Amino acid sequence: MPQPRVLVLRAPGTNCDVETAHAFELAGAVAERVHVGRLMENAALASRYQILCLPGGFSYGDDIAAGRILATRMRRHLGDLMHHFVDSGDNLVLGICNGMQVLMRLGVLTSGVGQLQTAGGPAESADDSIPPATLTWNNHGRFEDRWVNLAVDKTPCVFLRDIEQMYLPMAHAEGKFIARDAEVLEELRSAGRLALRYCEPSGEIQSETLPFPINPNGGDANVAGVCDASGRVFGLMPHPERHIDATQHPFWTRRKEQPEHGEGLQMFRNAVEWFA
């Protein structure tokens, strides 16, 4: 099987790059951690890689808003790099937690939604000043760190192929997904782009916003992860790289039988297998 090469992008304040690179390597990829400064010196480095991963952490100290500064730097200085990964059709992009925050600020997870079709003219954004969706502060206004149950919707998302449910840790302050309006939410939902949602341990989602702590942030439609229309670009707030080994499960010592791996590993394997 061809081994895809993964660019794990680091910035000041990133703190999940080592374990994210490890998860990709366990899944069979070759992963390298590359600082954003190195890419800004030489954006052509991107052509060596097939997967771009933005890992979790506190890039630039979460100043202004989580992910904002890194997204701005990428938009201003790394447009070609994003084009290489997002638009070429041959590559994958994964944003985990702070990485999803960056992808949301870049607009790549909600691209193509919230457009108005003007008679005879090109599509226009319904309201250019307000993005179709964003991530904001958790309902209780604090950083929250806990394990959550997640259900996968019918979705084109490459990373979630053959996964129905996962149990993963989440750890964020600004992870509440909100859509601009009901139409945007419905557009994303009907395209299978609200790929991953907080659910009850049974896998059920009985209300549009499940109570805390099942939905740990109060986000619309219990959304935990969103993909683009192609399913190749995916962002999620929980941390799959923190559950790749069975012993990372909080109750692993009380389980009679240990699964071979943690529940997050399949996501990385799906990415690697996509290149087979």
Ligand SMILES: NC(=O)CC[C@H](N)C(=O)O
């Ligand atoms: N674990 C993370 O990536 C944290 C994301 C971000 N710093 C927040 O608190 O919202």
